Amino acid sequence: xxxxxxxxxxxxxxxxxxxxxxxxxxxxxxxxxxxxxxxxxxxxxxxxxxxxxxxxxxxxxxxxxxxxxxxxxxxxxxxxxxxxxxxxxxxxxxxxxxxxxxxxxxxxxxxxxxxxxxxxxxxxxxxxxxxxxxxxxxxxxxxxxxxxxxxxxxxxxxxxxxxxxxxxxxxxxxxxxxxxxxxxxxxxxxxxxxxxxxxxxxxxxxxxxxxxxxxxxxxxxxxxxxxxxxxxxxxxxxxxxxxxxxxxxxxxxxxxxxxxxxxxxxxxxxxxxxxxxxxxxxxxxxxxxxxxxxxxxxxxxxxxxxxxxxxxxxxxxxxxxxxxxxxxxxxxxxxxxxxxxxxxxxxxxxxxxxxxxxxxxxxxxxxxxx
Numbered sequence: 606x607x608x609x610x611x612x613x614x615x616x617x618x619x620x621x622x623x624x625x626x627x628x629x630x631x632x633x634x635x636x637x638x639x640x641x642x643x644x645x646x647x648x649x650x651x652x653x654x655x656x657x658x659x660x661x662x663x664x665x666x667x668x669x670x671x672x673x674x675x676x677x678x679x680x681x682x683x684x685x686x687x688x689x690x691x692x693x694x695x696x697x698x699x700x701x702x703x704x705x706x707x708x709x710x711x712x713x714x715x716x717x718x719x720x721x722x723x724x725x726x727x728x729x730x731x732x733x734x735x736x737x738x739x740x741x742x743x744x745x746x747x748x749x750x751x752x753x754x755x756x757x758x759x760x761x762x763x764x765x766x767x768x769x770x771x772x773x774x775x776x777x778x779x780x781x782x783x784x785x786x787x788x789x790x791x792x793x794x795x796x797x798x799x800x801x802x803x804x805x806x807x808x809x810x811x812x813x814x815x816x817x818x819x820x821x822x823x824x825x826x827x828x829x830x831x832x833x834x835x836x837x838x839x840x841x842x843x844x845x846x847x848x849x850x851x852x853x854x855x856x857x858x859x860x861x862x863x864x865x866x867x868x869x870x871x872x873x874x875x876x877x878x879x880x881x882x883x884x885x886x887x888x889x890x891x892x893x894x895x896x897x898x899x900x901x902x903x904x905x906x907x908x909x910x911x912x913x914x915x916x917x918x919x920x921x922x923x924x925x926x927x928x929x930x931x932x933x934x935x936x937x938x939x940x941x942x943x944x945x946x947x948x949x950x951x952x953x954x955x956x957x958x959x960x961x962x963x964x965x966x967x968x969x970x971x972x973x974x975x
Contacts, residue, residue, distance in 0.1 A: 606973065608633065609684060609692045611699075612643035612660075613676065616653045619865070620836075621808075622714065624889070625750075626695040627653055628775055629712075632962040634658055642687055644680055646672030661687075677701050691969060697733075699740040708972040711740040712748040715886025716757040717812075724812060738762050745972055748772050748965075750887045753908035772964045773911070774889055775956050779869045780896040792870040796860065802830040803932065804875035804899070806868070806890045807882070809835040809844070809859070814881040816844050817925050819857055825929035829936065830856050834871065837861045872897035876942075877935055880904070883922050888912050895953035900945035902931050914952035916945050 610633075615626035634641050634657050641658040646669075648660060661683050668675035681702040684692060692703055694711040703709060718725045718733050725733070741747055741762050747769045749755035755769050792798070803822070807813050815833050822831055833844070841859055848857050863871065872878065878894035880903040891912040894901050901917040903909045909919060918935065920927045935942055954960075 606639045606690045606969065607642065607688060608639050608969070609642040609644055609661075609687070609689045611676065611692075611694045611696065612645045612653075613672075614696045615643065616645045616648050616650075619652055622696040623652065624777065625712070625714070625774055628777065628958070628961075629693075629695055629965065630655065630658070632775075632958055632965070636962070636966075642689065644676070644683070646675060691972060694740060694744075697740060698736050699744060701739065701743070708746075708975070709744045710746050710748065710968065710972065711744045712750065713737065713741065713754055713758055714750050715754055715884075716761055717884055717886065719757065719761045720884060721812070744768075745975070746770065746968055748968065750774050751908040751911050753911065754886050770964075770968050772961060772968070773956050774887055774892070775958045775961045776889055776893045776896060777865070777869075778958070779866065780872060780893045782869065784870055784873060789870055789874060792867050793874070795867075796863075798832070798871075798874065799830045801876050802832050802874070804832050804834070804871055804878050804894075805880065806834045806871070806878075806893070807880065809833065809838045809841040811840050812883050814883060814923070816840075816847060817881050817923065817928060818879050819844060819847055819853065821925050821929035821932060822856065823851055823853055824925065825933065827929060827932055827936070829876065829932075830858065832871065832875075833857070833859045834863050834868065835859075835861065869893070869897060872899055875899050877902060877932060879928075879932070880909075881920070881922065881928060882909075883907070885909070891917070892953050892956050895949040898946050898950060900935060900942050900949065902928070902935070912953075912956070914949065916948035916952065918945075 610630055614622040615630055642661055643658050644661045663669045663675040668679045677700055680700045684703050689707050691708045697713055699709055699711050718730050722730055741764050749769050749771050752771055755771050758764050759766050805815050805818055809815055872894055878899045878901050880890055882904055884907045887908055891901055901913055903913055904922045905919045918931050920931055
């Protein structure tokens with residue numbers, strides 16, 4: 606097969622949609638069964654550098670200057686020239702002008718902007734809605750990254766559920782690797798890490814509720830450091846103001862510059878991973894923690910039980926007292942922690958790269974046999 610991918614996020618986004626795009630592309634390239642074409646308005650090889658795939662970039666001046674136009678419209682010229690069998694939009698979008706005989710597949714990650722419009726600017730909501738809905742309607746098949754996302758696609762866009770396949774995400778192999786004591790010690794010294802700590806990873810924004818963790822350990826006097834890792838935002842500054850107001854500088858650390866190579870070491874060192882988000886499409890940090898052998902406390906509802914399984918702890922969103930109680934209980938119950946670690950490692954194998962790739966190729970084969 607000749608498979609094309611919208612690879613903009615793979616080359617230009619260090620987290621989230623970028624991670625998903627890179628994981629899928631690497632898995633398909635590794636099979637060495639197909640010709641792979643990566644469509645991107647520009648390359649950043651410091652983020653993604655891959656061989657065994659042909660990279661397609663805009664050629665004309667206007668396409669280079671207006672990359673969104675190229676991705677949505679002009680790209681069809683390259684698709685026709687190559688003679689693709691399948692075009693896979695990895696991040697919620699498809700070109701508007703790609704038609705038969707190319708089979709069109711899109712991965713939809715979430716429709717949070719439909720559920721919680723107050724978190725998005727008006728223009729962004731309208732643009733996302735236009736692109737996502739069009740991709741769902743014009744695709745031959747849709748991949749939803751969770752049952753929650755599948756349900757939202759059906760509810761908000763009235764798409765026939767037979768058109769949608771749920772294929773879970775995996776995570777980078779680094780989170781599945783046990784690091785040596787020397788590597789752990791280097792990271793520990795570099796970031797001046799304590800022996801034991803709680804960990805939160807993700808975009809530091811109101812939806813993720815990292816401030817609630819700070820409030821829980823402060824208000825309930827839980828004596829363990831907390832490390833929050835994520836991009837600097839206005840919400841991060843709000844957390845810093847709370848830290849300063851109550852003198853928590855020695856207990857709470859916010860880091861913004863942790864590399865993808867170092868991040869898994871934090872997971873493996875942490876006593877508990879805490880992810881009290883309001884809503885997600887999948888919640889990939891949860892499986893990163895489970896692969897790392899770290900017990901997880903996360904939220905009730907949304908998709909969280911899908912990556913978290915039966916043995917993670919689920920709390921009501923915004924319930925700081927319940928969050929504090931769960932942290933305290935887990936810190937003092939070593940037997941339960943070990944049970945959560947063991948069962949979490951067993952459960953998370955369903956998200957292995959091999960399983961995800963197998964499920965993906967079932968969809969590709971289904972499309973080609975239509």
